[in-house]
Amino acid sequence: MVRQNGDVREGTGFKREYLLDRVSAKSVWNQISTSRGLSEWFAPKVEVYGISVHVFWDDQGDDRSASIVEAKEGTRVKWVWDDDPKSYLSMEIVTTELSHTISLLVEDHDRGLDPKTLDALWENHIEKLKNTLGVY
Numbered sequence: 001m002v003r004q005n006g007d008v009r010e011g012t013g014f015k016r017e018y019l020l021d022r023v024s025a026k027s028v029w030n031q032i033s034t035s036r037g038l039s040e041w042f043a044p045k046v047e048v049y050g051i052s053v054h055v056f057w058d059d060q061g062d063d064r065s066a067s068i069v070e071a072k073e074g075t076r077v078k079w080v081w082d083d084d085p086k087s088y089l090s091m092e093i094v095t096t097e098l099s100h101t102i103s104l105l106v107e108d109h110d111r112g113l114d115p116k117t118l119d120a121l122w123e124n125h126i127e128k129l130k131n132t133l134g135v136y
Contacts, residue, residue, distance in 0.1 A: 013109030014118055017094060018126045020102045023133045025093050028102060029074050031129060032091045041128035053079050087111050104129070 020028060031037035038046035038055075045056035051068040066079035066089070078090035090107040104126070108118050130136065 013107070013113075014115050014122075015105070015107040016119075016122065017103050017105045018122075020104055020130065020133060020135055023102050023135055025074060025095060025102055027133055028093050028104060031132060032093075032104070033071070033077050037132075040132045042125060081110070084111055 031041060033048070035046055035048045038048065043055045043057050044059070047054040047056075048068075053066040053068060054063065055066070056063045065082045067082060068077060068079045069088070070076065070078040070090075074093070076090065076092040078088060081087045081089075087110045088107075089110075090105075092105040092107075094103045094105050095101070096103075106122060106126075108122065110118060113121070
C-alpha cells in the first residue's frame with residue numbers, strides 16, 4: 001500500500017508533504033543532507049560521507065547503510081538502502097511560489113515496513129525536525 005496525498009494505493013511506502021512554515025530552505029537543507037543535521041532528528045547518529053549514508057538507529061548495533069543516488073544542492077536528496085535496492089528515501093524541499101512557504105516532501109519506500117508504520121515513524125521524525133528548526 002502506498003499513501004500518497006492521503007490516498008492509499010498498492011505498493012510499499014508513502015509520499016507526504018509536511019509544512020515547515022517560517023524556516024529557511026537552507027536550514028532545512030542542512031537538516032536533511034548533513035551528518036549533524038540528520039543526527040538531530042532522523043536517528044541518534046547518522047554519518048554522511050560523499051555518497052554514503054550510515055544510519056545508527058540505536059547503540060545496540062541496529063544500523064543501516066545507503067547510497068545517495070540523487071542530490072540537488074539545496075533542494076533534494078535521495079538514497080537507496082544498500083540491503084534492498086528497491087527501498088529508498090527521498091526528501092525534497094518545496095517552496096510555494098506565491099507565499100514562499102517551505103515544506104518537506106518525503107517519499108519513503110521500504111519493503112520491510114508497512115505504510116502505517118512508516119506513517120507513524122515519519123510523524124515522529126517530522127515532530128523532531130520541527131523542534132530542531134524552532135517550528136512549533
